[in-house]
Amino acid sequence: MSVTAGMESGPPIGVTAGPASDRGEIHNWTDLFYFFNHSLPECHVELSESTKRVALFVLYLAIFVVGLVENLLVICVNWRGSGRAGLLRLYVLNMAIADLGIVLSLPVWMLEVTLDYTWLWGSFSCRFTHYFYFANMYSSIFFLVCLSIDRYVTLTSASPSWQRHQHRVRRAVCAGVWVLAATIPLPEVVHIQLMESPEPMCLFLPPFETYSTWAMAVTLxxxxxxxxxxxPLITVFNVLTAWRLKRAGRPESRRHCLLVCAYIAVFVVCWLPYHVSLLLLSLHGTHIYLHCYLTHLLYFFYDVVDCFSMLHCVLNPIFYNFLSPNFRDRLLSAVVHYLPKAQPRAGRRASSSSSSTQHSIIITKEGTELTAAGPHHPSLHFQAPNPSPISAPGSLTAS
Structure with a gap:
């Protein structure tokens, strides 16, 4: 998804046109677009835009299909068990809802890429779609932080007050996260506009005179x-949780350490390339000057990096739900619950006066509920525009 045009259509958000002496008189966005179209390239790099658009469409489509199925399953399973003993399941449920919101916005970005970043859905949709994405992106990350912190607190705290009020506190935290995530994107979204010339494009257009300041503020x-x-919060509290479980002498502590490494690695792999690219392109031209070839590569691959960051919508359900035997058991129970049951049916009397009855197969599982023992943006687009709850110290995956 993108909120600015590609290099061939206009300037990247966060990158200014350089000193006035180098660019002549620029009074409006049209002049700035013209300047970039005719003066930005300083070197020639053979990169295929058509190949990139095809790859982006395929990647968006794959994330949409897989993420939609995974997050719907996570929501259904955790919603059915939300009233039972899953102490931290509320964070997992809300994170899946946020990831689902991101996934549902992907068809718009797929079409935008296919149409060479032309926006055909009107001014309101231009703002709302990006706001919807931003709010869910921040929500997913914040719920991942809450999950990491609360899991460690639940593991280490034996306070009777916490045991009594933990569910109420979690509900209040979840409500606060949604409000905060819905508020943060507002300063940016109010400056997203539909620009009609030369083609309709959904762009980040703050006041022209303060463009650089706005772009840098939004990027930071x-x-x-x-x-x-x-x-740092996700890393520290996940490491502390794994260390606590290992010190308790749990035989599965090695598996927990591997899961913690996976949790941290997923967050870094999904988000670090995006934020590095965002900062470099925002700083370029105002505070630092990048080599010509590096600048071309950053512009070209920015949308790919941005799309790659959305893999967290696919990886979060796997690491925080599907790797948990408890979740798989509940998923199996949910599937069996909704399977159609074959009703007993009396067959016609045969010559032997016998009757046949078809019995449905009922799958039951004897399980025990474990309680706590003791104690998861196209912000400034340069092309057109996560730890699991533990029910008991023996598990790091979602219960």
Whole structure:
């Protein structure tokens, strides 16, 4: 998805046109677009835009199909068990809802890529679609942070007050996360507009005179709130949780350490390339000057990196749900619950006066509910525009 045109259509958000002496008189966005179209390339790089668009469409489609199925399953299974003893299941449920929101916005970005970043859905849709994406992106990351912190607190806290009020606290935290995530994108979204010339494009267009300031402010806020603050919290509390379980002498502690490494790696792989590219392109031309070839590569691959960041919508359900035997058991129970049951049916009397009855097969599982023992943006687009709950110290995956 993108909120700015590609290099051939207009300037990237976060990158200014350089000193006025180098660019002549630029008074409006049309002049700036013209300047970039005729003066930005300083070197020639053979890169196929058509190949990139095809690859992006396929990648978006794959993430949409797989993410839709996975997150719907996670929501259905955890919604059915939300009233039972899954202490941290509320965070997993809300994170899946946020990831589903991101996945549901992907068809728009797929079509936008196919149409060479032309926006055909009107001004309201231009703003709302990006706002919807931003809000769900921040929600997914914030719920991942809450899950990491709350899991460690649940594992280590034996306070009677916490045991009594933990469900109420979690509901309040979830409500607060949704409100916060819905508020953060507003300063950016109000400046997203539909530009009709030369083709309809959904662009980030703050006041022209303060464009660089707005672009840098949005970039820094996105990087700080979306990565620099969440990443240390996710890492620290996941490591502390794994260390606590290992110190308790659990035989499965090695598996927990591997899962913690996977949780951290997924977050880094999905988000670090995106934020590095975003910062470099925002700083280029105002604070630093990148080599010509590097600039071309960053512009060209930015949409690919942005799309790649959405893999967290596919990986989160796997690491925080499907790897848990408890979740798989509940998924099997849910599937069996909704399977049509064959009703007993009396057959016609045969010559032997016998009757046949078809019995449905009922699958039951004797399970025990474990309780706590003791104690998861196209922000500034340069082309057109996560830890699992533990029911008991013996599990790091969603219960």
């Amino acid at each position: 806020s996105t990087t700080i709130l979306g990565f620099l603050l969440p990443f």
